[in-house]
Amino acid sequence: AKAAGGDTWRVYSQEQTALATDRVRLTARLREAIERDELVLHYQPQIGLDDGRIIGVEALVRWQHPESGLIPPDRFIPVAEDSGLIVGLGERVLQKACHQAREWLDCGVDFGHVAVNISAAQIRRSTVAPQVKVALAESGLPPHCLQAEITESIAMDRRGEAPAFLQAMQELGVRLAMDDFGTGYSSLGYLRDLPFDTLKVDRLFVRPLPESAPDAAIAEAICTLGCRLGLEVLAEGVETPAQADTLRGFGCTSAQGFLYSRPVPAEQLPATLSELAEP
């Protein structure tokens, strides 16, 4: 039994080493990718549930790898966060999104606002507020055309860097969305004091609609709370007309999901928005 234990340990340890090596390699390759500008943004429309107007687009990063093709963010954002590469990556994302949005404004593309994801690791390093300021200044994008999305768990942390970040965004006139709402540990009383414009209902509660009664109860409660606080309530991951109808019934104001459009490359967005605007 002892020998078996020893073997098990050795196999495990080899696997761990292999994983660590993979991570080191991925980190090095990601650093190059940022330098070589291999990161691209795709944009997903956000739709008003009452009238179908476009209220915004969310910028979602992908890695255009020369051999492996398009790599989704879940595969490299965690590595970027652990290695500190998120600082440079996040800066590029902000620059790209702001410049692209400025271009759309100049061409008369009515996209509402562009929403950019800001991760906890970016806020912890407190370099991101100055990056937002510079990206706005360099692109000439009006601040109200930019929305910063931060997750509920980081937004609600009163001790860390989040309050200073939120205040900086408010002073700049940048909009704020609380991402993945319903999954963290909210202090609902504190929500009242935060300068958010939008609550994003997490896909977790949207996916089981309309059948699941408990999920419907949670989704409805979030919509009611958000509306009563005067916030835009946006449901993410809406895939079916039944989900959209249910959420509209709950007072949800807007939605984003495959029902309307998948995230599309920047070149494709104007055509996608025109199609969505047609009755």
Ligand code: C2E
């Ligand atoms: P998120 O912010 O919750 O983004 C929404 C994710 O849901 C996106 O995945 C989007 O493609 C996907 N999605 C949208 N509609 C639907 C739908 O109807 N059904 C389903 N099943 N999925 C839908 P994506 O693009 O793979 O992004 C994953 C996560 O990576 C994002 O989750 C966000 O947390 C992170 N991320 C993306 N871009 C950035 C970025 O520029 N910076 C940082 N820090 N994080 C990013």
Ligand code: CA
């Ligand atoms: Ca998001």
Ligand code: CA
């Ligand atoms: Ca989300």
Ligand code: CA
């Ligand atoms: Ca989510």
